[in-house]
Structure formats: C-alpha cells, structure tokens
Amino acid sequence: MENKIKDAGTAKLEIDGKVTELPIYAGSVGPNGIDVRALYKHTGHFTFDPGYTSTCSTESQITYIDGGKGTLLYRGYPIEQLAENSTFLETAYLLMNGELPDKQQSEAFVDTITNHTMIHEQVERFFHGFRRDAHPMAMMCGTIGALSAFYHDSSDPQNNEQRDMAMHRLIAKLPTIAARAYKYSIGQPFVYPDNSLSYSANFLKMCFAVPAEPYEVNPVIADAMDKIFILHADHEQNASTSTVRLAGSSGANPYACIAAGIACLWGPSHGGANEACLNMLKEIGTVDRIPEYIARAKDKKDPFRLMGFGHRVYKNYDPRARVMQKTTHAVLAELGIKDSAVLDIAMELEKIALNDPYFVEKKLYPNVDFYSGIVLSALGFPTSMFTVLFALARTVGWISQWNEMLEDKTQRIGRPRQIYTGATQRDYVPVSKR
Ligand code: SDX
Numbered sequence: 001m002e003n004k005i006k007d008a009g010t011a012k013l014e015i016d017g018k019v020t021e022l023p024i025y026a027g028s029v030g031p032n033g034i035d036v037r038a039l040y041k042h043t044g045h046f047t048f049d050p051g052y053t054s055t056c057s058t059e060s061q062i063t064y065i066d067g068g069k070g071t072l073l074y075r076g077y078p079i080e081q082l083a084e085n086s087t088f089l090e091t092a093y094l095l096m097n098g099e100l101p102d103k104q105q106s107e108a109f110v111d112t113i114t115n116h117t118m119i120h121e122q123v124e125r126f127f128h129g130f131r132r133d134a135h136p137m138a139m140m141c142g143t144i145g146a147l148s149a150f151y152h153d154s155s156d157p158q159n160n161e162q163r164d165m166a167m168h169r170l171i172a173k174l175p176t177i178a179a180r181a182y183k184y185s186i187g188q189p190f191v192y193p194d195n196s197l198s199y200s201a202n203f204l205k206m207c208f209a210v211p212a213e214p215y216e217v218n219p220v221i222a223d224a225m226d227k228i229f230i231l232h233a234d235h236e237q238n239a240s241t242s243t244v245r246l247a248g249s250s251g252a253n254p255y256a257c258i259a260a261g262i263a264c265l266w267g268p269s270h271g272g273a274n275e276a277c278l279n280m281l282k283e284i285g286t287v288d289r290i291p292e293y294i295a296r297a298k299d300k301k302d303p304f305r306l307m308g309f310g311h312r313v314y315k316n317y318d319p320r321a322r323v324m325q326k327t328t329h330a331v332l333a334e335l336g337i338k339d340s341a342v343l344d345i346a347m348e349l350e351k352i353a354l355n356d357p358y359f360v361e362k363k364l365y366p367n368v369d370f371y372s373g374i375v376l377s378a379l380g381f382p383t384s385m386f387t388v389l390f391a392l393a394r395t396v397g398w399i400s401q402w403n404e405m406l407e408d409k410t411q412r413i414g415r416p417r418q419i420y421t422g423a424t425q426r427d428y429v430p431v432s433k434r
Contacts, residue, residue, distance in 0.1 A: 001408045005025045006026045007026075010024060030064060046419065059408070059410075064076075065236050067316065072318075074234060078319075088199055088200060088230050089106075091230050092171055095396055095400040110199075112168050116169050123143065124180070127143070127184045132184070141266070142259075143181070144259045145259030147169075148256050154166040154169060157254060157402075166255070178207075179203060182381070182382075191207075198222060221334065228324070231320040231393075240265040240270060243264040244260060245405050245414070246260075248405055249405065266387055274387065276369075277307035277308035278342065278383050285345075286345070287345055294349075294352060309364050310364040342373075346374060
C-alpha cells in the first residue's frame with residue numbers, strides 16, 4: 001500500500017507550561033488525526049482511550065464509513081450500489097485489489113476461487129472430533145485455526161505468493177467449512193462443493209442438499225445470499241478486524257489471524273448480535289409486549305439492550321440495514337411467507353424506538369444485525385448459524401485489511417500501554433507473617 005496521508009498542520013499540547021507540537025494528518029475524506037506516536041517521548045504521557053472511541057489504529061484505503069450521514073463505501077463505491085449491481089466475489093476482488101475487475105480479471109478470479117473450494121480430506125474428518133451439540137462458531141474457530149496445520153505452503157505472511165494463496169484458499173474454503181459446521185450440527189452428511197454453481201448457490205447447496213433427493217438452488221434465494229454476503233464483507237476497523245490486524249502485526253500465520261477474528265466476531269455486542277436479535281424478537285413474542293422491552297432497554301439498572309440497535313460509528317441509519325430490510329421482504333415474498341410474526345415485531349419495534357426520545361437523543365438506529373436474523377431464518381438457517389454466515393462474508397474484509405497491513409511498511413507490532421492503578425512495589429511476605 002502506498003501511504004497517502006497528508007500534512008494538515010499541527011496541534012499544540014500544553015502540559016505544566018511546556019508546549020508540545022503534534023502533527024495533524026488528513027486523509028482523502030473524513031476526520032483528521034493527531035499523530036501522538038512521539039507523545040510519550042516528548043511529554044512522558046500516554047493518551048487514554050479505552051474502547052478506542054477517538055483513536056485511529058492505522059491508515060487504510062479499503063472502507064470508509066460516515067457515521068453521521070450513514071454512508072458506507074468499499075474502495076469508494078457506495079454499499080447500496082454494490083449490493084444492487086455487484087456480486088460477492090466481484091466485491092471481494094474490489095476489497096482485496098482496490099479496483100473493480102475487468103472481464104478477464106473477474107473470470108480468472110472466479111476460476112481460482114471455484115477451484116479451491118474443496119478442503120483436505122483430513123479436515124473433513126476434523127469435524128468428527130466435536131460433540132454434536134457444539135456451537136457452529138466453536139467449530140469455525142477450531143477448524144479455521146487448524147488450517148495452519150494443513151496448509152504449510154501458504155502460511156508465511158512475509159512471502160507474497162504464500163499470502164495470495166492463503167487469501168484465495170480462505171475465501172474459497174470458508175463456505176465449505178461453514179456448511180460442514182451446519183451439517184455436522186444437524187447430523188446430516190457433508191455435501192461436496194459443486195463447481196458448476198456460483199459461490200453463493202454452491203454454499204446453499206452444501207448446506208441444504210441431501211443425498212436422498214435432488215436439490216435445485218432458487219436463483220432469487222442465491223441472489224439474496226450473495227447480497228447478504230456483500231453487506232457483511234468489510235466495515236473499517238471494527239473489533240474483529242482490529243483483532244485480525246493485531247494478530248497479524250506479530251507475524252502470525254493467516255489462518256491463525258482469521259481464527260482470532262472469528263473468535264472476536266462471536267460476541268453478542270459484535271457479530272453475535274444477529275443471533276441475539278432474533279432470540280430477542282422471539283422472546284418479545286407479540287407486538288403488545290414491545291413497550292416492556294423498550295422500557296428495559298432504557299433502564300440503566302437493567303443490562304438488557306435492544307439487540308440490532310445502536311452502533312459505535314453510525315449515529316444515523318446503518319445503510320446495510322436498509323438493504324437488509326429490502327432483501328428480507330424479497331425473500332419472504334419469494335418463499336410465500338405472508339405473515340412473519342418476528343418481522344411484524346421488528347417493524348413495530350423499529351417504529352416505536354425511532355420515535356422514542358431515548359433512542360433519538362442517543363442516535364440509536366437499527367444496524368446490520370436488526371433484520372439479518374429474520375431473513376437468514378427464512379432462508380432456513382438456525383440462529384446458531386447466523387454469526388457463521390457473518391464470519392464467512394467478513395473473511396474477505398479481514399484478509400483485505402490483513403494484507404493491506406502487511407503491505408504497509410510503516411506498520412509495527414501493535415502494543416498498547418495503560419494507566420496502572422494497581423499495587424506499587426512492595427516486598428514479599430512469608431506466609432507465616434501474613
Ligand atoms: C456490529 O464496529 C462495527 O463496525 C461493527 C459492525 C461490523 O460490521 O463490523 O457494524 C457489526 O457489531 C453491529 C453492532 C451489533 N451489536 C448490537 O446490535 C448489540 C446492541 N448494541 C449495543 O450493544 C451498542 O450499541 C454497541 C455495542 C453496538 C455500540 O456500543 P458503544 O458504541 O460502546 O455505545 P455505548 O454502549 O457507549 O452506548 C451509548 C449509549 C449508552 O447509554 P449512556 O451510557 O450514554 O446513558 O447508548 C446506549 C448505552 O446504554 N445504548 C443502548 C443500545 N446501544 C447503546 N441502549 C439500549 N439498547 C441498545 N442497543
């Protein structure tokens with residue numbers, strides 16, 4: 001990556017009468033950043049920013065979010081346009097390479113991915129070590145990390161060819177592994193990839209085909225699956241992407257880094273919110289119980305939060321939620337699902353919350369996870385698979401960000417500091433004197 005940060009003046013910091021000047025940098029769009037890398041050296045002070053609410057961890061040219069306007073750009077292209085016009089593999093190419101592929105590049109990329117979808121036969125057997133009731137995300141964490149034990153020829157992050165091979169293998173094999181996590185959890189036989197199908201159609205077939213009967217992928221459903229993958233592909237320096245970058249900054253192999261990202265994504269505050277949101281909508285059960293849950297979400301003493309609502313960056317409607325809502329209606333119509341109780345509750349909950357002063361003042365809007373559970377459930381996935389699908393799609397963003405970090409020669413190992421408030425030095429006391 002060519003560094004393109006521009007000088008934008010200096011900030012003056014005065015501590016005990018001593019003024020320290022700190023460079024200010026600008027990007028192509030978005031807030032400027034103050035370079036504090038020399039702060040400790042010049043002032044003996046750290047910055048303090050738990051949760052990184054005002055901290056840039058890196059320069060990046062992949063994804064831009066304007067939280068105030070509710071815009072999301074992948075390499076400059078609005079998410080709405082990509083969801084409408086592109087495919088997940090074309091979007092993957094764009095995120096990895098920075099430009100949309102021409103016809104020849106697109107065909108070559110799709111061909112490479114299609115011909116790497118099978119996994120090593122011993123990985124197939126790897127699943128049989130899990131209990132049948134293992135959460136599919138537990139199987140994903142374990143299996144993706146274990147790829148480091150199989151693909152030694154693509155584990156060295158400092159070798160460009162090995163890095164490329166690892167990125168293609170991960171994009172190609174995630175659907176196969178995700179489908180196996182599902183099949184294993186329901187006790188059905190694994191279905192091998194079918195190279196005659198598109199990426200998303202192949203994934204649906206590996207999930208829902210059974211040997212006993214023919215299986216035809218519904219093109220409307222395959223298209224919806226592809227759109228959902230596009231919406232989840234990348235999202236700037238979110239928690240799981242930052243985890244992948246931090247793991248990658250130590251030189252860890254790509255499979256271990258992606259496994260770390262999957263582990264972080266699993267949390268209900270992050271990628272686990274889609275599973276938590278659908279469970280919440282089912283728990284609410286009927287529209288007349290919505291006020292009870294709204295009151296709980298507003299009650300500081302109650303840890304309950306509206307799952308699928310709020311976002312660290314979006315203080316406006318998450319643009320992905322709008323596309324997801326449209327896709328939900330299209331899928332329910334295609335499947336002939338007229339009355340979806342959870343959809344009715346979600347629509348009513350959204351309407352009430354968006355007019356409630358608490359949510360309006362705190363700028364809490366539906367995020368990508370609010371509708372995704374409803375459409376994924378309609379597609380036939382159990383809630384335990386929702387975050388697996390998120391991880392499948394986000395692998396493209398994770399490897400793009402990981403690769404960008406490795407190409408950025410200014411990057412160093414990530415090593416935050418702290419404000420220490422523990423015990424100061426003291427001498428050991430023998431147990432006889434305690
Ligand atoms: C994803 O970072 C990304 O980009 C993530 C993601 C991606 O693509 O990678 O977009 C995917 O993770 C989407 C978010 C999914 N999570 C949820 O839907 C879980 C519910 N949402 C919240 O837990 C929360 O909104 C977060 C975790 C998403 C954001 O938390 P922040 O930025 O730390 O905000 P906060 O907790 O400081 O909340 C600010 C205020 C607080 O009230 P006060 O302390 O100011 O009085 O808003 C309140 C919160 O109590 N609040 C909520 C709320 N979310 C925030 N109150 C009720 N319900 C909620 N959902």
